[in-house]
Amino acid sequence: MINRLDILAAPEPDGATSGVWPTTLRRLDSGEFSVGGVPVGELVAEFGTPLYVLDEAEFARRARVWKAAMGEAFADLAETDVYYAGKAFLCIAVARTAAMEGLGVDTCTEGELATALAAGVPGSRIGLHGNNKSRAEISLALDHGIGHLVVDSLPELALVDSIAAERGVVADVMLRVTTGVHAGGHEHIATAHEDQKFGLSIADGAARRAVERAVGAEHVRLTGLHSHIGSQILAVAGFRAAAEAVLRLRAEAVRELGIEIPEVDFGGGYGVRYTVLDSIPPSPAEFASILAEAAAANVEETGVPAPRVSIEPGRSIVGPAGMTLYTVGTIKTVEAEDGPRRYVSVDGGMSDNPRPILYGADYTAALASRAPSEGVRTRIVGKHCESGDIVVRSVSLPADLAAGDILAVPATGAYGRSMASNYNHVPRPGVVAVRDGRARWIVRRETVADILALDAGYGK
Incomplete structure (x- = not known):
């Protein structure tokens, strides 16, 4: 099958306007992604997942x-x-x-x-x-x-x-x-x-x-x-x-x-x-x-x-200046009509990117926390109570993918956070800006307390 991963190590000849990933994205010697000069491991450790990352x-x-x-x-x-x-x-x-x-x-x-x-x-x-x-x-x-x-x-x-x-x-x-x-x-x-x-x-x-x-x-x-x-x-x-x-x-x-x-x-x-x-x-x-x-x-x-x-x-x-980071959770394989398909669940989903379920929009993903190995056919799904809660419909990801690994989905800078919802009472992810090796919140993460604070019955 075709592996959709398209890691760009340098700007493209046309001025880097047609790339899938931010042009500052690098895979370090350890195999870990870095964007805007910040390793994703540091981003996840400080800010958690799901996380929108904007390369300023x-x-x-x-x-x-x-x-x-x-x-x-x-x-x-x-x-x-x-x-x-x-x-x-x-x-x-x-x-x-x-x-x-x-x-x-x-x-x-x-x-x-x-x-x-x-x-x-x-x-x-x-x-x-x-x-x-x-x-x-x-x-x-x-x-x-x-x-x-x-x-x-x-x-x-x-x-x-x-x-x-x-x-x-x-x-x-x-x-x-x-x-x-x-x-x-x-x-x-x-x-x-x-x-x-x-x-x-x-x-x-x-x-x-x-x-x-x-x-x-x-x-x-x-x-x-x-x-x-x-x-x-x-x-x-x-x-x-x-x-x-x-x-x-x-x-x-x-x-x-x-x-x-x-x-x-x-x-x-x-x-x-x-x-x-x-x-x-x-x-x-x-x-x-x-x-x-x-x-x-x-x-x-x-x-x-x-x-x-x-x-x-x-x-x-x-759009291409942003990406979303997720942590892998449950993994299972089912028998589809066209052969085995692995389902990888992540800690976000349609509430942080509704475009796949609204428009049938297609995305790709990559293992961001370590070096990749030989891939297998994978569908990335979210945690919501909907069978249509699909993050990436089909992508090749390492066969040894495990709970706790970090996945990156590119080109979510547009309409990810702006169309996000609290479906199933899931708090919306925050947005972190990265630039020259530094990272900071530009939109803070929501919490369950934020959701309850809007409920007129809370505390009564």
Whole structure:
């Protein structure tokens, strides 16, 4: 069988944007993994398992790769911005690192927005999305001068206008438009086809009507158009088609209404690899180039100057910068239809990474605490009361794997902690940042006491 392990000992030629593991990962002479200069044994001894580990240098480097790619692709055409999509994983430390690397921070709830603000990110460098923003969220955005307040519908446009009027301010807004481009790795993460909850359709005229209403609103200033076509996208064609549609709408509105629409945001959704069997995604430079080509073609065709251009990568920055460490528990072998299969249970599961059960997402794993030996077919499962609680569906792991061994699952930096739950009353793991041989909590581990503290009946 194929062993999916893909340990990278050095950055890849394309700028290390397509690797499965953090590029600081090393297997020491003892066979033990080290990441960010910290041996996993030290991490487990100090912080326990399950444990999310974020390589801060890897995160920062990937952020720089995206910023440089956009700057170079649009050098002779337009100014660019990169906003880190906080929904992939957000905490104060991550928001600060993104800002230090020159990125803005994109948010989609009051909690994410409050986190970015608590990190000291200026409101002008923050975005706020959402198809059903509350009055509290819109008010918070207006009070802090959020630069990308992305309006998702005509009723929301009216709501923003009314709240801005109450405050005696003019709200700068972008309109999220739906291009009809269907892209993404799963139906539930494709967001630009017509039959779904997000955005204003270009095809049925809702987007154009929203532009006209925004221009006519007394307390709204239209600053841009926004498009997002999905998530975990591994091809450039969809981005090119969506960019063309948004730029065409902008040019038509600028010429026919005599207005300015100074910015276009092409969203995020740039995919990563989870196993070495996955397709290698286009590099940030390839994605940026296809957007620049679309913008240049639109300028040539319409004569309308190019807008300021922004994008929102999240997973492609933080995903491969993170991994999860587990301790092996129960091991047993069963007779499957296609032969013996070993089940290895770990001390986490679907509560710390629901993507396998939600989307059928596939991951790999490696023995991290000692040198590997000849492998056998293994399924890694969690401790939850669900037969679908699968961490890694199939991977080759050493035949002598034993209780107490440490396994590492890569590419969990995105959507692991951010989608984690307390299913079965399991506390969520904490997040440790590693860098230059040092480790520290950036999100502390939950405890059973934390869970009980929310129970109104506790102690009564």
